[in-house]
Amino acid sequence: MESAIDTHLQCPRTLTRRAGEDYRPPFPVWVARAGEDVTQVVMGYLGVQYRGEEHRDTAFAVLRQIVDQFGLPDGPGTWDVTHHRDAAGADNLVAVGYWRDPGTYGRWLARPEVAGWWDADERLTGDVGVFREILSPRVDGFETLYPFTDRLPGVGGVMDGVSDEIEEHAYWGSMRDRIPRSQTDRMRPSGELTAQGGGGRVVVRGHDDLALIRSGQDWSDAGPEEHELYETEVEPALRAAMDFLRDRGQRLGCYSNRYVRYIDLDGTPLDKTYAISHWRSLDRLEQWAETHPTHLRVFVAFVSLARRFTTLRLYHEVSVVRADEQYYEYVNCHPATGLLRDATVPGPS
Amino acid sequence: MESAIDTHLQCPRTLTRRAGEDYRPPFPVWVARAGEDVTQVVMGYLGVQYRGEEHRDTAFAVLRQIVDQFGLPDGPGTWDVTHHRDAAGADNLVAVGYWRDPGTYGRWLARPEVAGWWDADERLTGDVGVFREILSPRVDGFETLYPFTDRLPGVGGVMDGVSDEIEEHAYWGSMRDRIPRSQTDRMRPSGELTAQGGGGRVVVRGHDDLALIRSGQDWSDAGPEEHELYETEVEPALRAAMDFLRDRGQRLGCYSNRYVRYIDLDGTPLDKTYAISHWRSLDRLEQWAETHPTHLRVFVAFVSLARRFTTLRLYHEVSVVRADEQYYEYVNCHPATGLLRDATVPGPS
Numbered sequence: 021m022e023s024a025i026d027t028h029l030q031c032p033r034t035l036t037r038r039a040g041e042d043y044r045p046p047f048p049v050w051v052a053r054a055g056e057d058v059t060q061v062v063m064g065y066l067g068v069q070y071r072g073e074e075h076r077d078t079a080f081a082v083l084r085q086i087v088d089q090f091g092l093p094d095g096p097g098t099w100d101v102t103h104h105r106d107a108a109g110a111d112n113l114v115a116v117g118y119w120r121d122p123g124t125y126g127r128w129l130a131r132p133e134v135a136g137w138w139d140a141d142e143r144l145t146g147d148v149g150v151f152r153e154i155l156s157p158r159v160d161g162f163e164t165l166y167p168f169t170d171r172l173p174g175v176g177g178v179m180d181g182v183s184d185e186i187e188e189h190a191y192w193g194s195m196r197d198r199i200p201r202s203q204t205d206r207m208r209p210s211g212e213l214t215a216q217g218g219g220g221r222v223v224v225r226g227h228d229d230l231a232l233i234r235s236g237q238d239w240s241d242a243g244p245e246e247h248e249l250y251e252t253e254v255e256p257a258l259r260a261a262m263d264f265l266r267d268r269g270q271r272l273g274c275y276s277n278r279y280v281r282y283i284d285l286d287g288t289p290l291d292k293t294y295a296i297s298h299w300r301s302l303d304r305l306e307q308w309a310e311t312h313p314t315h316l317r318v319f320v321a322f323v324s325l326a327r328r329f330t331t332l333r334l335y336h337e338v339s340v341v342r343a344d345e346q347y348y349e350y351v352n353c354h355p356a357t358g359l360l361r362d363a364t365v366p367g368p369s
Numbered sequence: 370m371e372s373a374i375d376t377h378l379q380c381p382r383t384l385t386r387r388a389g390e391d392y393r394p395p396f397p398v399w400v401a402r403a404g405e406d407v408t409q410v411v412m413g414y415l416g417v418q419y420r421g422e423e424h425r426d427t428a429f430a431v432l433r434q435i436v437d438q439f440g441l442p443d444g445p446g447t448w449d450v451t452h453h454r455d456a457a458g459a460d461n462l463v464a465v466g467y468w469r470d471p472g473t474y475g476r477w478l479a480r481p482e483v484a485g486w487w488d489a490d491e492r493l494t495g496d497v498g499v500f501r502e503i504l505s506p507r508v509d510g511f512e513t514l515y516p517f518t519d520r521l522p523g524v525g526g527v528m529d530g531v532s533d534e535i536e537e538h539a540y541w542g543s544m545r546d547r548i549p550r551s552q553t554d555r556m557r558p559s560g561e562l563t564a565q566g567g568g569g570r571v572v573v574r575g576h577d578d579l580a581l582i583r584s585g586q587d588w589s590d591a592g593p594e595e596h597e598l599y600e601t602e603v604e605p606a607l608r609a610a611m612d613f614l615r616d617r618g619q620r621l622g623c624y625s626n627r628y629v630r631y632i633d634l635d636g637t638p639l640d641k642t643y644a645i646s647h648w649r650s651l652d653r654l655e656q657w658a659e660t661h662p663t664h665l666r667v668f669v670a671f672v673s674l675a676r677r678f679t680t681l682r683l684y685h686e687v688s689v690v691r692a693d694e695q696y697y698e699y700v701n702c703h704p705a706t707g708l709l710r711d712a713t714v715p716g717p718s
Contacts, residue, residue, distance in 0.1 A: 036385045038542065040555045040557060040652065042557060043652075190660070191656070191660070192541040192542070192659050192660075193387065193542065206389045208389060208391060303392070307540065310540065310541050310659075311539070311672070313669045313672050313673045316668065316669050320662045320665050320666060320669070323660070323662050
């Protein structure tokens with residue numbers, strides 16, 4: 021057993037860990053580990069937005085263009101593709117790529133096939149919109165959690181392996197305790213989301229210590245009974261919580277919540293989903309997760325049945341990012357897309 | 370707004386509070402306050418145990434004797450009386466008295482009408498058992514919480530008034546943050562419960578940093594609609610949680626759990642209940658409250674309906690006590706009564 025905070029990221033604490041030194045969690049979980057050469061990763065959420073079945077083929081063609089770009093030199097170490105319908109009724113296809121370092125990402129991004137494609141005026145017209153939400157958390161600003169040690173999804177896919185069983189889990193506050201920065205920093209947010217641009221292309225600037233969580237569910241290995249159990253006893257509660265956050269999370273500090281389903285490149289849904297949500301702060305995310313009835317119902321549904329799930333894979337990754345570690349761009353998208361909804365347009369100074 | 374920890378009990382922290390300095394709770398609550406002359410209080414739970422309706426009158430006669438003793442000089446500043454049926458099927462009547470200081474309690478206890486009564490051989494025979502569970506927490510070892518400021522029940526009844534609205538509430542961990550000792554002490558338990566004696570009279574010795582919670586519900590001011598709402602939507606979840614703790618709480622560190630109902634001295638039930646439970650440690654109590662489905666269901670039931678409750682009074686008091694601040698004695702009671710169930714008999718040394 022060891023700390024979730026890797027040895028080389030430990031430092032003298034000025035803030036105490038919630039769990040005492042003698043705390044022992046009731047079941048094992050692991051976190052992803054990487055060598056000391058990994059100092060910052062890149063999570064690039066690249067989306068295609070369309071409305072109406074008549075534009076579906078076009079949207080998937082654009083999605084495949086994005087995935088083709090992933091195959092270029094310096095592309096992401098791992099990626100996945102999802103679909104979700106948003107609160108405005110638009111369909112969205114999102115390809116997320118993970119890079120092990122910003123240098124590789126930067127070289128990839130600078131390629132004419134990538135930069136040129138995003139910057140082309142062609143993106144501003146036509147039947148689909150595109151967006152990119154790029155977050156580049158430093159290793160002291162993110163954490164992962166897996167109750168399994170193989171085939172790590174998400175950012176775990178670009179790291180080097182897994183930890184020993186870790187101490188900081190199975191209590192509220194453990195998410196924070198797993199983030200190395202929490203040793204000395206409460207990670208209080210400052211600043212606001214601001215939107216710049218127009219003419220169909222808007223860039224949103226993030227603020228310091230915005231939090232991002234990807235919380236995943238994979239029941240693709242489940243047999244019929246477990247499949248049924250998940251889809252009837254857990255998934256409805258999860259969906260209700262996700263719908264709540266999407267539609268009414270704003271006043272709780274949730275800028276964006278997408279409950280997305282893995283698809284293949286033809287659009288066939290797979291039995292894997294995740295919630296990807298952006299929050300004003302880790303504090304706000306904690307408050308919702310720990311006290312909101314919609315989330316506690318999911319927690320209770322899962323915990324009550326945990327022993328009957330043998331193949332269900334739940335995991336998450338949480339990042340706290342500084343303003344300059346975020347880049348959001350929306351092209352030809354509706355005005356409530358992603359972080360655009362809550363961004364303010366700076367007035368004349 | 371102010372800290373739940375009274376000014377004269379604040380000290381330089383070696384452990385950080387879970388809530389950040391900028392945390393603002395979403396609704397107001399208050400704690401009881403007392404002058405600096407109050408350094409230690411006494412909570413005396415005095416019980417009568419019987420089985421079968423044929424012994425009910427005798428039991429109530431004994432209960433009235435105890436309450437009469439409360440009326441002697443140096444008796445408690447406030448008291449209440451409850452009934453509960455325990456896991457062994459026995460009925461129990463408990464009168465709890467609160468003293469503002471151990472000196473007054475000590476003088477009361479030493480009176481021949483009290484000490485003599487408890488020590489009499491007569492207590493060892495007959496159709497009812499009696500027990501006393503006395504806890505004397507120091508002011509740095511207990512906290513209270515009330516979403517109201519008048520007619521404080523429990524220990525609040527022997528204190529001097531209420532605080533301003535306090536900061537440390539509406540998050541998991543706030544219970545600990547309200548206890549002054551938490552500023553520098555994790556309050557980890559040490560030692561074991563041990564039983565001594567025989568022949569029908571057993572004394573149980575507590576161990577350091579055992580935790581006691583009294584968590585109360587008062588719907589006696591409710592109109593018919595709120596009454597119905599409480600009894601159909603909240604109380605059943607509460608009862609299920611209490612039954613769970615009573616019957617299966619042992620492996621979670623719960624030594625004793627009683628879900629009791631206020632009665633008058635004739636046995637008529639009132640619309641006021643509380644749970645009174647003893648725990649190996651504050652850690653164990655936190656773990657159960659924060660993560661166990663039975664308790665979270667109560668939490669969700671209440672929070673989901675909170676706006677519809679206008680007169681329901683929920684409150685609690687939590688104490689962490691050292692070994693020498695506890696005294697438990699069971700006379701002519703069944704062997705699973707109170708802390709007797711989990712106490713070990715020391716072997717020959």
